[in-house]
Amino acid sequence: VQLQASGGGLVQAGDSLRLSCAASGHTLSRYVMGWFRQAPGKERKFAAAINWNGATTYYADSVKGRFTISRDNAKNTVYLQMTSLNPEDTAVYYCAKGRGMAATTRPDQYVYWGQGTLVTVSS
Numbered sequence: 001v002q003l004q005a006s007g008g009g010l011v012q013a014g015d016s017l018r019l020s021c022a023a024s025g026h027t028l029s030r031y032v033m034g035w036f037r038q039a040p041g042k043e044r045k046f047a048a049a050i051n052w053n054g055a056t057t058y059y060a061d062s063v064k065g066r067f068t069i070s071r072d073n074a075k076n077t078v079y080l081q082m083t084s085l086n087p088e089d090t091a092v093y094y095c096a097k098g099r100g101m102a103a104t105t106r107p108d109q110y111v112y113w114g115q116g117t118l119v120t121v122s123s
Helices: none
Strands: 002-006 009-012 017-024 033-038 044-050 057-059 067-072 077-082 091-098 110-113 117-122
Touching: 002 091, 017 033, 017 091, 017 117, 033 067, 033 077, 044 067, 044 077, 044 091, 057 067, 077 091
Parallel strands: 009 117
Antiparallel strands: 002 017, 017 077, 033 044, 033 091, 044 057, 067 077, 091 110, 091 117
């Protein structure tokens, strides 16, 4: 399984970005997908997750109300729509494929990780 994250870049505070995570080599449609992020000098943290059919989503408190995770199983792709970005959102964003169908915030429940895409938010 290869996960290719894209859509990162340099934006200003208040802007929006949409990240994409495209999979190859394996279907994502029966698995939970998540987005994690790692700020400079900090540990990787959970941001958002979506269950296999999109019916259930979880968000970290820090992004709730601003970020939206979604998926298009026909395209084997997961998205993270980010709005009202602020400098604290600056991080490398990683998408990950989980072990099962149910949404989870636990990093140990994700088995495949993309290479990450950098989001930089200037003030």
